[in-house]
Amino acid sequence: MIFMFRSRSRGVTIRNRTDTVIQAAKTEGTPFMRIISKSKLLLPALCCIAMTVAGAREEAPGAAPQQSTTPPPVPSEPVNTAPVDQVTPGPLEDMIRTAGSDRVFFAFDSSALSADARETLTRQANWLRTYPAVSVRVEGHADERGTREYNLALGSRRANAVKNYLVALGVPSGRVDTISYGKERPAVLGSGPSVWSKNRRGVTTISSVSN
Secondary structure, three states: OHHHHHHHHHHHHHHHHHHHHHHHHHHHOOOHHHHHHHOOOHHHHHHHHHHHHHHHHOOOOOOOOOOOOOOOOOOOOOOOOOOHHHOOOOOHHHHHHHHOOOEEEOOOOOOOOOHHHHHHHHHHHHHHHHOOOEEEEEEEEOOOOOOHHHHHHHHHHHHHHHHHHHHHOOOOHHHEEEEEEEOOOOOOOOOOHHHHHHHOEEEEEEEEEOO
8 A cells, every 4th residue: 555655646746747847838938958957757758769860860771882072093194115216206496405406607608517517417417317207407598798699509508518417427318408598587687797697507497207
């Protein structure tokens, strides 16, 4: 009897507490957290609800894995290991870098090659032998003094002097042609010894590259 009395009394107490919380929520608009603090009996139920929600958020078995946002590695450029005679030659700047210059200079009214000119042409010939697919054109130029006809002839002699030297060093004659511009295409405009010395020249240019 005592046990039943106590259980009944406890049941009355629980019901009274629950009724108090519900009534407070209806009449006073009590915040949710204050209701919880007044009734410790709601805490186990809330814990069960929280565990259920957390379990629902877990990734379902067999779900597709997230795709990686890391970009794939960039492949390195291949290294050209072809033989030298199969390598496409560089532009004119490559010959200039190798030979030191694309032109040689002449004394006044002369087509004779100086020592400096022969050294430059020797390096040009070495480059041309390295790239046998390259053909060149040698331009002959003169300064502004003299007639047009005379300077065209002088430019032609200068261009042929350069060609003959390249051929003598092993460059096939068929890969070298010549043209004279006389005084029509000065490298430097103006008059005077310093300008004229830069315009008396023979210039090696790349005319074609065969396959």
